[in-house]
Amino acid sequence: MEQRPTLSAIAEKLARGLAVALALFVALAPFVILFLNSLRPSDEFLSDSAGLVPSHLTFEHYAEIFDPSGDTLRYVINSLIITSASTVLAVVFGALAAYALARLKLPFKLSMIIGVLFLVIRFYPKITVALPYFLLMRQFHLLDTHLAVIIAHVSLTVPFVVWLLLAFFEDFPRELEQSAMLDGCGPLRRFVLIVLPLTTPALAAAAVLTAFLSWNEFLMASSVAPNVATTLPVRISGFITDKGIEWGSMSAMSSVVVVPVALFALFTQRYLARGLTVGAVKG
Amino acid sequence: MERPSYGRSGWLGQFEARVGETGILLLFLVPSLVVVGFAQLYPLASSAYISFFDWTLSRSPVIGPFVGGANYARTFSDPVFAGSLLYTIAFALISTALQLVFGLAIALLTLGERLTLRLTRTLIMLPMVIAPVAVGTIWRMILSGRVGPLNRALAAIGIDGPDWLGNPNWARISLILIDAWEWTPFAVIILTAALTSLPSDVLRAASVDGAGRWKTLRYIVLPMILPVIMLVAMFRLIDGLLTLDIVFTTTAGGPGYATHTLSFWIYQQGLRYFNMSYAAAASWVLLLACVVVAAVFLVWRRRIMAWQVATRS
Amino acid sequence: MASVTLEGVGKAFGPVHAVNELNLSIRDGEFMSLLGPSGCGKTTTLNMIAGLETPTSGTIRIGDRDVTRVPAMHRDIAMVFQSYALYPHMSVARNMGFALKIQGLAEGEINTRVQRAAEMLSLTELLDRYPRQLSGGQRQRVALGRALVRDPEVFLLDEPLSNLDAVLRVQTRAELSRLFKTLGTTAVYVTHDQSEAMTMSDRIAVFSAGRLQQVGEPLEIYRAPVNKFVAGFVGSPPMTFLTAVVTDSGELAVGELRFPLPAGTTAARPGDAVTLGLRPEDVTLGADGIPATADIVEHLGSLQIIHVNAGGHRILSQVADAETIRRGDTVRLGINPRQLYLFSAGTGEALFTPGSLARTHPYTLEKTL
Numbered sequence: 001m002e003q004r005p006t007l008s009a010i011a012e013k014l015a016r017g018l019a020v021a022l023a024l025f026v027a028l029a030p031f032v033i034l035f036l037n038s039l040r041p042s043d044e045f046l047s048d049s050a051g052l053v054p055s056h057l058t059f060e061h062y063a064e065i066f067d068p069s070g071d072t073l074r075y076v077i078n079s080l081i082i083t084s085a086s087t088v089l090a091v092v093f094g095a096l097a098a099y100a101l102a103r104l105k106l107p108f109k110l111s112m113i114i115g116v117l118f119l120v121i122r123f124y125p126k127i128t129v130a131l132p133y134f135l136l137m138r139q140f141h142l143l144d145t146h147l148a149v150i151i152a153h154v155s156l157t158v159p160f161v162v163w164l165l166l167a168f169f170e171d172f173p174r175e176l177e178q179s180a181m182l183d184g185c186g187p188l189r190r191f192v193l194i195v196l197p198l199t200t201p202a203l204a205a206a207a208v209l210t211a212f213l214s215w216n217e218f219l220m221a222s223s224v225a226p227n228v229a230t231t232l233p234v235r236i237s238g239f240i241t242d243k244g245i246e247w248g249s250m251s252a253m254s255s256v257v258v259v260p261v262a263l264f265a266l267f268t269q270r271y272l273a274r275g276l277t278v279g280a281v282k283g
Numbered sequence: 284m285e286r287p288s289y290g291r292s293g294w295l296g297q298f299e300a301r302v303g304e305t306g307i308l309l310l311f312l313v314p315s316l317v318v319v320g321f322a323q324l325y326p327l328a329s330s331a332y333i334s335f336f337d338w339t340l341s342r343s344p345v346i347g348p349f350v351g352g353a354n355y356a357r358t359f360s361d362p363v364f365a366g367s368l369l370y371t372i373a374f375a376l377i378s379t380a381l382q383l384v385f386g387l388a389i390a391l392l393t394l395g396e397r398l399t400l401r402l403t404r405t406l407i408m409l410p411m412v413i414a415p416v417a418v419g420t421i422w423r424m425i426l427s428g429r430v431g432p433l434n435r436a437l438a439a440i441g442i443d444g445p446d447w448l449g450n451p452n453w454a455r456i457s458l459i460l461i462d463a464w465e466w467t468p469f470a471v472i473i474l475t476a477a478l479t480s481l482p483s484d485v486l487r488a489a490s491v492d493g494a495g496r497w498k499t500l501r502y503i504v505l506p507m508i509l510p511v512i513m514l515v516a517m518f519r520l521i522d523g524l525l526t527l528d529i530v531f532t533t534t535a536g537g538p539g540y541a542t543h544t545l546s547f548w549i550y551q552q553g554l555r556y557f558n559m560s561y562a563a564a565a566s567w568v569l570l571l572a573c574v575v576v577a578a579v580f581l582v583w584r585r586r587i588m589a590w591q592v593a594t595r596s
Numbered sequence: 597m598a599s600v601t602l603e604g605v606g607k608a609f610g611p612v613h614a615v616n617e618l619n620l621s622i623r624d625g626e627f628m629s630l631l632g633p634s635g636c637g638k639t640t641t642l643n644m645i646a647g648l649e650t651p652t653s654g655t656i657r658i659g660d661r662d663v664t665r666v667p668a669m670h671r672d673i674a675m676v677f678q679s680y681a682l683y684p685h686m687s688v689a690r691n692m693g694f695a696l697k698i699q700g701l702a703e704g705e706i707n708t709r710v711q712r713a714a715e716m717l718s719l720t721e722l723l724d725r726y727p728r729q730l731s732g733g734q735r736q737r738v739a740l741g742r743a744l745v746r747d748p749e750v751f752l753l754d755e756p757l758s759n760l761d762a763v764l765r766v767q768t769r770a771e772l773s774r775l776f777k778t779l780g781t782t783a784v785y786v787t788h789d790q791s792e793a794m795t796m797s798d799r800i801a802v803f804s805a806g807r808l809q810q811v812g813e814p815l816e817i818y819r820a821p822v823n824k825f826v827a828g829f830v831g832s833p834p835m836t837f838l839t840a841v842v843t844d845s846g847e848l849a850v851g852e853l854r855f856p857l858p859a860g861t862t863a864a865r866p867g868d869a870v871t872l873g874l875r876p877e878d879v880t881l882g883a884d885g886i887p888a889t890a891d892i893v894e895h896l897g898s899l900q901i902i903h904v905n906a907g908g909h910r911i912l913s914q915v916a917d918a919e920t921i922r923r924g925d926t927v928r929l930g931i932n933p934r935q936l937y938l939f940s941a942g943t944g945e946a947l948f949t950p951g952s953l954a955r956t957h958p959y960t961l962e963k964t965l
Contacts, residue, residue, distance in 0.1 A: 020392050020403060023385075026464065027407050030421045033432055037424060093314040100311035121323060123573050125525045127546045128566035131553040132326035132333065135340075155322035158315050175681040178648050181668040182675050183695035186299030187307040197685045216414035218528045223554060233416040237531045247424060254417045265412040266405055293700055304667055 034258065038062070038251035061252035072235070072249075076256060079215060079231040081146055086153035086214040091207050093154065094161025099191050101162065102169035121159045130223040137224045144228045152220035157210040164209065168202040169195065208268045215261060232257045334564035340557035347560070354564035364565060367543040374459055374544060375523030381463035382519055383512060386470025391500075393471070394478055404475065411468040419532025422461045423448065426533075451541035454534050458542050461529055466522075470515050477511040478504070510588050517580035521573050545569050598659035598749040598782060599624040600645055605654030607640050614640040616806045618654065622784060627776050629785045629793035632803035633829070638786045639754060641803070645784060646752050647671045658749060674743035675752040678759065680735045682727040682742075689714075689723040692742045713744040716775070733764050740772075744779075751776075751783040757792065769796060790830045794818070802826050820951025824871055824944035827937055833876050833901055836911045839941065840872040848872055848936075852907045853886055856933040864938055864947050871944070873937030876901060876914035880930040881921065890925045904929065 038061055040054035065072045101114065133152060134143075142148040172195055180190045196203070215232075222234040236253055299307055334354055337347040358364045389407060393400045410418065425433050426447035434444035447457045485503065505512075527546035530536055536543040536551070543551075549569065553562030600622040607615040615637040622628045630638035643649040644656060647668030655664045663671055674695075683691050692713060693706045701709075714720045717737045727735055736756060743751060756772075757765045773796045776783050787793055793800045794814045802809040802817065802825075810822040821827035828835050840848040840855065844866045848855040855872060857864065864870055881902070888906035895917070902913045902921055906929060913929065921927060938948040 016392055019388070023389050023392070024403060024406060027410055027468070030425060030464075031409065033425060034421050089318075093318060096311040097315035100308040104305065104308050119577070120574075121319070123521050123577050124327070124570045125546055125549075125566055125573065127525075127527065127549045127553070128330050128563070128570050129323055129326040130550075131559060131562055131566070132329040133322060134554065135559070136322075136326060136329070151318060151322050155318045158319055162315065173681075175677050175679055176683065178646075178668070179675070179677060179681040179683075180694075181648065182646060182671075182673060184296075184669050184698040186296070186669055187304055187311070188295065188299060189698065191311075194683060212412060216412075216416075218414065218416045218531070219550075233414045233528075236414075236420055237416050237528075250420055251424065254420045257417045258413045261412050261414070262409055265408060296698075296700075300670065 031258070031262070034251055034255055037247060038255045040248060040251075042246070042248045061248040062256075064249060065252055065256060072253065075230055075232045075235045075253075078146065078225075078229050079233075079257075082149050082153065082221075082229075082231060083211055083214040085146070085150045086157065087207050087210045089150065090154045090157040090161050090210045090214075091203060094158045094206060095165055095196070095203065096191070097158070098162045098165035099169050099187075099195065101166055102172075103187070118159045118163055126156070126219050130219055133220065134223045142224075144225050146225075146229050148224040149221050149229060149231065152224065153214045153217060156217070156220070157213050160209060160213070161206045164206050165199070165202055168199050172199065204268075208264070211264075212261060215257070330563045331567060333560050334567055336560050338558075338560040340559050350560075354560050355568065357561060358565050358568055363540050363543065363548065364545075366540055367545045367548040370455060370541075370543065371524055371526070371545045374455075374462070374526065375520050378459050378462040378466070378523050379516055379519040381459070382467045382470045383516060385463065385467045386515070387474055387512075389467070389471045390474040390478055394475065404471065407471055408468045410465045415465065415528030416532050418461065418465045419529040422457070422464075422529075423533045426457055448534055449538060451538050454538060454542050458529065458533060461533065462523065462526065465529070466519060469519065473511060473515050474508065477508045481507060506591075510584050510591070513580060513584040513587065517577060517584075520580075521576055524569065524573055524576070599626075599657075600750055600782065600784065601657040602641070602645070603655050603657075605641070605644060605651045605656060607637075607644060607649060608652045613806050615644070615651075618808055620801055620808060620811065622782060623798075624659075625780050625782055626798045627783045627785065627796060629787060629797040629800045630803060631787060631790060631793040631800050631829070632809075633788055635805075636803040637806040638803045642675075642752055642754055642784060642786045645750070646673055646675050672746075672749045673752055674746040674748040674750075676736075676739045676743050676754065676756045678755045680727075680739040680756075680759075682735055682738055684727050687724050687726055688719065688730075688738050688741075691727070691738060692745050695742070695746050709745050709747075710741075713741045716744065717741050732759055732761075733768070736760060736768065740775075749782065751781050753783065753785045755787055756785075758787075758789070772796065791832060794830065800830075802829065804829075816951060818951070820946075820949045821937070822946055824873070824939040824946075827873050827939070827946070827949075831875055833912055833914065835937065836874045836876070836879075838872045838874070838909055838911070840870050842866050842868045842870060848938075850907070850909060853909065855886070855931055855936070858933045858936050858938070858948050869941035870947060871939040871941050873939060874911060874931065875935065875937075876912040878932060878935035879911060879913035880932075881913055881915055881919065881927045882930040883928060885928040885930040888927055888929055890921050890923055890927055893921055893923060902927070 036054060039057040039059065041056070041058045041060070044054060065076065067073060101111070106114075137143045137145075137148045176194055176198075177190055180194045185193065217231075218233040218237065221231045222237065225231070225234070232253060236250060236257065302310070333346065335349060335351060337350045337353070339347075393403050393407070425431050428434065428446045428449055431447070433447070437444040445453045448454050481504065485507070525546050526544045527550060530542060530544050530547040534542045536547050540548075545565070546569070549562050549565050552558045552565065600620075602618050602620045605615060605618040605620075606613065618637075618641060620641075630641060632638045640649060644651050645658075647663065647666060647670075651664060655662055657663065658671065658673075683694065686694065689710055692710045696706045696709060710723070711720070714723055717740060719734075719737055719741055722730065722734060722738070727738070730738065736759070739756065757768055760768060769792055776796075785793070785796065794817075797814060799811060799813055800817050801811045804825050810817060810826050812820075817826060817830055821830065824837070828837065838850045840850045842857065842864050843849050843854075846857050846866075848857055848870070850872065886906055888904040888911065890902050891905045891910070892903040894901040894903075897917065899917055900915050900919065900921070902915060904911050904913060904927060911929065915921070935950050936948065937946065937950070939946055
């Protein structure tokens with residue numbers, strides 16, 4: 001249809017553009033405000049006259065967080081330790097389990113049960129588990145340790161990893177594995193030497209997904225690690241109970257939680273989208 | 284030439300030979316099963332067990348006497364529980380509806396492979412990937428009654444903004460809006476995938492038939508992606524019912540009990556007041572509610588898909 | 597090097613029987629082809645020998661060892677897959693040395709063996725390349741090299757030439773043949789291409805619908821097929837089949853046409869319904885014989901294939917290039933009664949084949965396949 005763009009077509013394009021711009025604004029403005037506030041000097045938060053942009057930028061809040069002699073660096077380190085360990089363990093355990101599920105010829109009933117199990121794990125209130133888990137950790141004298149949080153995070157994310165990787169392993173070319181079998185490889189060597197090196201994109205997606213979930217996780221971490229092993233998300237929530245909210249510190253700390261994740265998300269967007277839509281669209 | 288030891292070299296080979304292929308694969312399952320069993324399944328069972336007893340941790344370090352369904356009965360008569368339940372349901376429903384509406388709108392607006400559109404979709408994704416606690420923090424800052432940027436911006440154009448988080452009714456609304464802000468990107472991503480996977484010949488046939496864009500949308504596109512919409516609705520509804528993180532950092536359930544969601548209330552009962560049994564019972568009520576919702580949705584969705592297949596042929 | 601013996605081997609996938617009651621002895625050092633159309637069970641049989649599938653009945657022995665329940669990773673067998681199955685993330689050298697590494701051989705030994713195999717297959721320049729950088733023919737050689745390096749007891753090959761283009765295929769066929777003659781290792785070769793089987797094998801095992809039809813040397817299969825299926829499957833262009841009835845006067849009646857009945861045929865009696873088989877090279881065009889009209893003339897360079905119409909029946913004749921026959925020409929078909937094939941119309945079993953005379957009348961196969 002060769003026509004000169006009609007007035008309504010132009011208006012429509014304009015409206016469309018405006019709508020998208022509005023959506024972007026709503027989505028991103030809060031982040032901007034967060035960053036600006038994290039660079040705002042403390043006294044400006046209480047004064048009514050301060051504008052949207054800080055009068056001058058200050059890094060004092062960040063300095064406070066990363067001060068080695070201070071208190072808050074600990075939280076960053078805890079989060080790093082817990083997220084790294086959880087990601088590694090969840091991907092390893094999950095990949096092994098997914099491979100086993102893909103290769104074991106399970107009776108249909110059993111694989112249906114496992115499928116239902118995953119669904120259940122995705123959808124029940126984690127709070128149901130958090131309380132007894134707290135008691136369990138107390139029983140094992142693991143309260144307030146990194147290990148307690150790591151175990152919790154791994155148990156939460158392994159089902160996702162398995163779900164994500166199962167299809168990949170099932171679709172893995174059988175002849176390559178048959179060749180490896182004839183070369184004398186048992187399941188472990190086949191898995192490590194042949195299958196894993198050739199499924200790195202899927203493993204990367206699983207690792208990214210797990211890292212996100214662990215870094216942002218609040219409930220389990222706050223249930224079992226209120227002090228020593230506390231993570232950043234827990235610490236952030238702790239601000240509200242303090243007298244006189246330190247907006248600057250809170251903004252800075254929130255930024256530390258948010259920025260790595262945001263940057264990571266921008267770079268790995270494809271993996272994230274794939275991880276989320278696996279199974280959802282195929283239905 | 285006999286070489287019966289083929290494939291059995293080294294300790295690994297010997298081990299694999301002794302245990303056998305199936306044996307080793309079963310071993311692969313063990314770490315995952317152990318971790319999930321230990322940290323999820325056992326606590327689940329334990330929680331169910333506790334809910335039938337009377338136990339307040341602050342009073343006694345060991346579990347108390349058996350009380351049958353007393354804890355469950357108590358939830359039905361507890362006004363705070365009822366209030367939380369009502370708010371949680373409203374919260375989940377309204378927020379999910381908003382997410383679907385805005386999600387679909389944005390998905391349609393940003394459909395396409397041009398760089399700008401892809402970039403927009405990526406940026407729109409940000410609210411979803413950051414920690415929910417951080418979401419709460421950010422919005423607490425923005426919605427703060429006096430110093431918050433939102434009210435200041437409103438004041439600049441002459442509107443006297445309400446106390447978003449201090450007024451009970453506004454607080455309830457604010458939380459719902461914050462949740463919608465956070466999770467709309469989820470709907471965008473999934474709906475975009477669904478929209479792009481639509482067979483183009485159906486859409487072309489529609490335009491040949493003279494259907495305008497709105498009509499195509501309403502009568503063709505929407506029905507075709509209905510199963511996906513339902514899946515998104517199910518995910519978000521259930522997650523909405525379970526909301527905890529943002530309550531923590533925006534209103535701490537307040538003012539008073541106004542913005543208590545069920546999960547938050549259970550958290551307080553269990554880890555603040557140490558009413559372990561009561562909290563356990565309540566959490567199982569919540570769990571069963573989620574199971575029911577999931578079951579209803581899945582059955583409904585399957586019916587719709589079967590209907591789709593039937594009408595298509 | 598070892599023999600492979602299959603006794604009573606069967607493989608069922610649920611209700612479907614891929615292989616039934618298979619008894620086959622492959623001799624030490626023999627090159628045996630498993631030939632048949634797709635779905636006939638030849639690949640399943642190969643997989644069972646390899647250990648990639650477990651038989652549902654019967655036993656498999658390699659040499660003296662009963663390997664029926666032994667998993668693939670413990671049999672000492674090398675296999676060349678149809679799709680080559682090269683490890684994409686390893687170089688050619690590492691692909692070839694992989695199995696040896698798993699076996700725990702010393703690195704020096706591995707290198708020596710890889711070098712030797714690479715030389716044998718002209719792969720030495722490609723040792724550092726990766727599979728994705730290689731052409732189809734090169735990949736095929738690497739797959740072969742991987743198997744060679746193993747020095748296994750038995751070689752298995754699953755249609756290794758089917759992914760190559762026609763020219764390369766013929767070339768490689770000859771090279772493979774020479775290679776295996778030199779090596780002398782027992783080899784089991786699966787193919788659906790009868791010319792491959794005929795040219796390369798010491799013996800051929802013909803399969804159809806999960807059952808072994810016949811085992812024998814190529815010429816035996818060609819001249820003394822045991823049933824109609826084998827006769828029709830082996831030989832190109834394929835045999836013409838005509839439905840016939842034995843007349844009282846000792847002839848074969850195909851409609852109006854009369855064909856001579858081979859002397860000394862005891863199995864076919866007057867009144868019997870039989871299927872008559874004629875190989876194109878046995879149907880000559882001459883001065884007298886059965887009248888027919890030439891329908892289609894296919895020129896193949898050194899010879900021609902003429903499709904003739906005799907009394908409503910289509911018969912194929914293969915003649916030298918020199919003859920000039922055009923469409924519509926009337927020709928006369930010369931049939932040598934000794935070169936007829938007779939099969940029971942009901943069971944397809946062979947009643948008479950030229951090969952049954954072969955022991956008393958030795959002859960050579962004239963045409964090149």
